[in-house]
Amino acid sequence: MPLRNEQRQHIETLTRLSEGQPADLGGCREVIRRSWERCVGEYRLDPGRPRPVRVLTQQALKEHREPVDELLHVARAGVDQLFTQIAPLGYVLLLTDRQGITVDFRGQREQESALRRAGLYLGADWDERYAGTCAVGTCVHDAQAITCHQSEHFDATHISLTCTAAPITDPQGQVMAVLDISALQSPSAQESQNFGLPLVTLYARMIEDAYFLHRYRHCLMLRFDTAREFVHLNGRGLIAIEEDGSVIAANGAGRALIDAHLRRWPPWSPGWQPSITQLFDGELGELLGIPAASEDGIRAFRARANDTTCFITLVEPRGRRLPPSAVTPSPTPVPALDRLASDDPAMHRVLKLARRLRNEKVGVLITGETGTGKEVLARALHESGTRAKGPFVAVNCAAIPESLIESELFGYLPGAFTGGRSKGMRGLIQQADGGTLFLDEIGDMPLTLQTRLLRVLSEREVMPLGAEKAMCVDIRVITATHRDMSQLIARGGFREDLYYRLNGAQLKLPALRERADKHYVIRSVYRALLTERGREVRLRADAMSALLAHAWPGNIRQLKNALAFALATAEGDEITLHDLPEECQGHLATAPRVIEAVSQGGETTERQALHALLRENSWNVSLVARRLGVSRPTIYRRMRRHSLVPPNWREAGSNPEP
Incomplete structure (x- = not known):
């Protein structure tokens, strides 16, 4: 059969390459160039003598199929499924062994003669050493998926074909088979085959995994x-x-x-x-x-x-x-602790240790960023232990003025100092008798009080101001801080002996942005807010996506505030993205501004765009909100930000309010 012009040009290019002469390889990809060089340098293939298709005898094919018989059985469903997707596009499917021999085949019966001549058939040999650069052979050599499109084939008889192949590896990572889809004709642009590589790779991985599960x-x-x-x-x-x-x-x-x-x-x-x-x-x-x-x-x-x-x-x-x-039996449920997390690894370790500590007398120091829920964990420890029926007294050492913290903690007798209550006052330490004293932000406690607290912990007694006799107290102390205590101790801001007395065990809470169970945390906080308000409001998916994507520098406390804001301002029975505070909307918060700017030709400021849109809609805020896909409170907030007041409100001296 005489060669076509494109075949002769292809042969001439590869001949120059084989003879070491300058050859115009154009935009030839590196993976193809390497294969061509193997063909002429290592395999000694002559580009001027195209090779006929080699198809094995039935006996030889049987010998190649037997070692992969188990794979063929497992792969059958995937092969059939892939073929149903590619057949309408004119493609056939080949499954070869690691030597490039086609051991399974799917094709259209009406194309059988043409497919046989092209080598797209059962028993065909696509080893790179014989057939030259091709999808199957080069895939076997490089152990990676590849598309070999038309003139990228080495053999001139194959340059009308387009082929895409992906390796199927065994559990040791070695190529044991190749999955290939090929077509006799296709558009000349290689981009027309972009769909094939991810599709064949996907099915190759599916077959590979099915074989692994079977094995x-x-x-x-x-x-x-x-x-x-x-x-x-x-x-x-x-x-x-x-x-x-x-x-x-x-x-x-x-x-x-x-x-x-x-x-x-x-x-x-x-x-x-x-x-x-x-x-x-x-x-x-x-x-x-x-x-x-x-x-x-x-x-x-x-x-x-x-x-x-x-x-x-x-x-x-x-x-x-x-x-x-x-299998380790599931631990006994501890509801107060279990509800604090879903399946975050860091929280799992924290709560596992907390279960062991809940009934112990050892001091617990809870660390973590501000807003991570240190008091919530402390209260859960109290509620899950033997002291649950006793009081839980929480003290924020950073919130009480230094001049009052001593009297607040230790109490005082009548007449102990000017300005005190006439009947005196039981201190917070005494109020926690029989229960738990939680000292939040312990790192902010004044040094003078640290000495007195150390005595309370060592002697288990408290001396109110003005008293001559100490009073016994039965308390468990849990402390918390967001500060680096080792640095604080090094600077002389905290007593080292007190630190080790308080830090019998440390529970470190992860930041919300680091938690893998953010979805659970958001749902839990939201349900608690709904219960408080006695409302039933749906949290829409776009709002949830924005909440999951936010970095939450203020952690769970910031999350609670954001959800409370959304519940307070949302209209109807659902919270959408635009009901959230703007800092929680992320890049989506700028969408209304883009819409507004585009509506004015892209040259105006947000104020000018919003003003024009309000005037266009006769200052009907509901209409503007619907056009921009935001809530009415969002429009009102932006009106206040830009001092945009409807004419009738301006005359009355009013400000825009929702």
Whole structure:
């Protein structure tokens, strides 16, 4: 068959390359250029002598299919599903072994003769050493997905084809098969094939994971993902483990996690596999005893791995039950503590320690940024312990004036000092007798009082001002601070002996921005506010998305204020994005300004745009709000900011109010 012009030009270019002469390779991609160089330099392929398609005999094909028979069985559903998507576009599907031999094939019957001639058929050999640069052969060599489009093929007889291939790897990461889609004809622009690479790669990973699950179906297995909602359905990572937590094998995502761990914590001996508890920051019993109940009904354990939050679920082994010894029984519920978090790893550790400390006499120091809920945790410790029936007395050491804090804490007798109550006063320490004294912002306590507090803790008695005899007190002291106590002690601002008396155990609360269970926290705070107000108002998805994306420098306290503001200003029975304070709306808060500016040609200020829109709508704030997709309070706030007053209000001397 005579060569076409484009085939002759292609041969001439590759011949010049093979002879070491300057060749115009145009915009040839590097991956293709390397393959061409292998073809002429390593394989000694002659571009001037196109090779006929090589198709194996039935016996030879059988010998290639037998080693991958198990894979073919597992892959069948994925192969059929992919073919139904590509067949209407004129594509065929090839599944080859690691040597590039087509061991499975899907194509249109009416194209059978043309497909056979092109080598897009069962038993065809697409090894790069024989067929030259092609999607299958180059994919096998480079172990990565690739599109080989028309003239990127080495052999001139293939330059009308377009092919996209992705490797299917075994549990050790070696290529064991290749999934390929090809077409006899296609548009000349390579961009026309952009859809193929992600599609074939997706199905290759699905087949790879199905094979992994089948191969290790009798083993304990953990599936993980960064998205809680997908971990059960399509969790990217799979790790097969022994009952003691040692890793047996992992799929691609699992191997990537292990490799990242090894790079972070070298050196290890070749072939060494870390245990599952080294990969994830959880205990083996926690990882294997995935919680059965959660707010959204998804059985998943949240853990950190290489500074990334992952969700883990257990894939039950077939044919045998999980041994009871491998699972730690769920701890006895402690509602006061349990409701403080969902499945955030840091909070999980804090609450686990808090459960152990709730009935102990040891002093507890709670640390964390302002607004993280230190008093809430202190109160939960009190309510969950044996002192729950006693008083809980909270003292903010930073809020009481220094001149009054001594009398407030220790109390005083009648006539102890001028200006005191005529009957005297029991101090807060005495009021906490039989219960818990919570000293918030302990780092702001004056040094003089620190000495007296140390005596109270050591002697378990308090001396009110003006008294001659100390009074015994039975208290548990919990303290909290957002300050760096070690620095404070180094500067002489806090007594070291008192610090160690208070810090029998430390509970460090994470910032809200660091918590993986922000959705749970937002829902919990919101439900509490609704209960307080006796209202039923829906929190719309756009508002929730903005709340989840916000950095929350003020932590849970700021969150509560933001939700309270939204409830106070929202109209109707739902809170939307635009009902939130503007600082919580993020980049979406600027959307109304963009709309307003665009409506005026993009040259005006926000004030001018809003003013024009109000005049256009006869100062009807509701109409303007609907046009901009915001609430009426938002329009009123912006009117006040820009001193925009309707004419009738100006005459009456009024300000715009919602």
